[in-house]
Amino acid sequence: MELFLTWAAPRRSKAAQRVQTKTKHLRTLHRATSLIGLLKSTVPLQGELLLATQLELVTPTTLAGTLYGVAFTLFCLYVHSLVSQLQDEDRKRRAKFMLGYTVVIMLCGLYNLVANAWAIQEAYIKHGDYPGGPYLYLLSSFHTGVIAIMIVCQMAVDILTSTIQIWRVWVIWSSTRYAKLVIVLPSLCFLVFAALYLKTIILVTTLSAVENSRLGTKTQLVQQAIQVVITILCTMLISLYLVYQHLWQRKLLGEANGSAGYLKIVAMLIESYALESMWTLMRAILYPRPVSAAFIEGSTYIQIIAYLLVQYRVASGNAYESQRGQRTVSSLRWNHSNHATTTQVANLEINETDGGPHMSESTKREGSEALPVISMA
Known part of the structure; x- marks a missing residue:
C-alpha cells in the first residue's frame, strides 16, 4: 500500500501541475486579450472623427440646453403677454x-433635448469603448425608437414654424386680389420640403449610416435649401406688402404723418428671421462636414426662438410704435376673426372737381398719431 501511494503521488502532482499550467496559460491569454481590447479602445481618435466626437458631446447638451433656455424664457414672456387677451x-x-x-412646439423641442441627452449618455458612458468611438455608435443607433421619435419631433417643429410663416403671408395678402397668386410659390416649396423631410426620415431610420450618407446627402441638402427659401420668401412677401402700404400712406398723408409703424414691423420680421436664415444656410453650406453638427443640433431651437420672437413682440405690442387713440388710418390685423387684413382710410374727402383725394387737417392730425395695429396672438 505504501509502495502504491509512493508511486501515485508523483503522478497526481504532475496532473496538478498540468492543470495549474493550463490555468496560467488561460489567465495569460485572457490578460493579453483584455490588454489588446483596452489598447484598441484607448487608441486616440484623430482628424475629422475626433472633431465630430467632441462636437457631438458638446452641441446636443451644452449648446442645445442654452438655446432651449433662451426659447423657454421667451415662451414665459409670451404667455405673460397673453394674460390680457385670455381675459x-x-x-x-x-x-x-x-x-x-x-405649447406643442415647445414640447417637441423639449423632447428633442431630452432624447439627445439620453443618446449622449448611451454613447459616451455606456458604449464609450465602441469601435470607432462614441460618435460611430451614435450613427449606428438611429434605428432605435427614441431617436426615431426625436426625428419626428424635429420634423414637427420645422413643419409648424414653416406653416405659420405661410399663413402670415396669406393673412397679409388676403385683402388683395393677388392673394392666391402670391401664396402659390411658398405652398409649393412647403409641399416639396415636407416630402423631402419624410424621405429623410425613412432613409435615416431604415438604412445604415454608410448607406444613408451615400443616398441621403443630396436630399438633406435640397431640404435645407428649401427651408431657407421658405423663410426668406415669406419674409420678403410680407415686407413687400408692408413697404407698399408705407409708401402709399406717406404719399396720401404726407411725409409728416406717421406710417413708420409698417417699417418697424418689417424690421421686426427681418430681425427675428435673419438668425434662422443664416443658421440654416450655414448648416447647408457646411454639411456633411463634422463642424456642421453645431448647426444641425441647434437648428430646431433657433427656429423656436425666431418663432417666439415674433409672437412675443406682437402679443406685447412691441411690434409697433404707438397705440394712442382708437382712431387708426389703417389697421393691419393678423389672425382677425372676420377677415385677415383690413386697410381702410377714415374721413377721406373726395373732391370730384379736383379729381383726386384730399384730407382734412383733423384727419391728417389723427393719421400722424395712428400707426398699424397688429394682433397675432
Whole structure:
C-alpha cells in the first residue's frame, strides 16, 4: 500500500501541475486579450472623427440646453403677454389657439433635448469603448425608437414654424386680389420640403449610416435649401406688402404723418428671421462636414426662438410704435376673426372737381398719431 501511494503521488502532482499550467496559460491569454481590447479602445481618435466626437458631446447638451433656455424664457414672456387677451372674450379663443400651438412646439423641442441627452449618455458612458468611438455608435443607433421619435419631433417643429410663416403671408395678402397668386410659390416649396423631410426620415431610420450618407446627402441638402427659401420668401412677401402700404400712406398723408409703424414691423420680421436664415444656410453650406453638427443640433431651437420672437413682440405690442387713440388710418390685423387684413382710410374727402383725394387737417392730425395695429396672438 505504501509502495502504491509512493508511486501515485508523483503522478497526481504532475496532473496538478498540468492543470495549474493550463490555468496560467488561460489567465495569460485572457490578460493579453483584455490588454489588446483596452489598447484598441484607448487608441486616440484623430482628424475629422475626433472633431465630430467632441462636437457631438458638446452641441446636443451644452449648446442645445442654452438655446432651449433662451426659447423657454421667451415662451414665459409670451404667455405673460397673453394674460390680457385670455381675459378678453373677443380675443380669448384666438389666444388659446395660439397658446396651444406654441405649447406643442415647445414640447417637441423639449423632447428633442431630452432624447439627445439620453443618446449622449448611451454613447459616451455606456458604449464609450465602441469601435470607432462614441460618435460611430451614435450613427449606428438611429434605428432605435427614441431617436426615431426625436426625428419626428424635429420634423414637427420645422413643419409648424414653416406653416405659420405661410399663413402670415396669406393673412397679409388676403385683402388683395393677388392673394392666391402670391401664396402659390411658398405652398409649393412647403409641399416639396415636407416630402423631402419624410424621405429623410425613412432613409435615416431604415438604412445604415454608410448607406444613408451615400443616398441621403443630396436630399438633406435640397431640404435645407428649401427651408431657407421658405423663410426668406415669406419674409420678403410680407415686407413687400408692408413697404407698399408705407409708401402709399406717406404719399396720401404726407411725409409728416406717421406710417413708420409698417417699417418697424418689417424690421421686426427681418430681425427675428435673419438668425434662422443664416443658421440654416450655414448648416447647408457646411454639411456633411463634422463642424456642421453645431448647426444641425441647434437648428430646431433657433427656429423656436425666431418663432417666439415674433409672437412675443406682437402679443406685447412691441411690434409697433404707438397705440394712442382708437382712431387708426389703417389697421393691419393678423389672425382677425372676420377677415385677415383690413386697410381702410377714415374721413377721406373726395373732391370730384379736383379729381383726386384730399384730407382734412383733423384727419391728417389723427393719421400722424395712428400707426398699424397688429394682433397675432
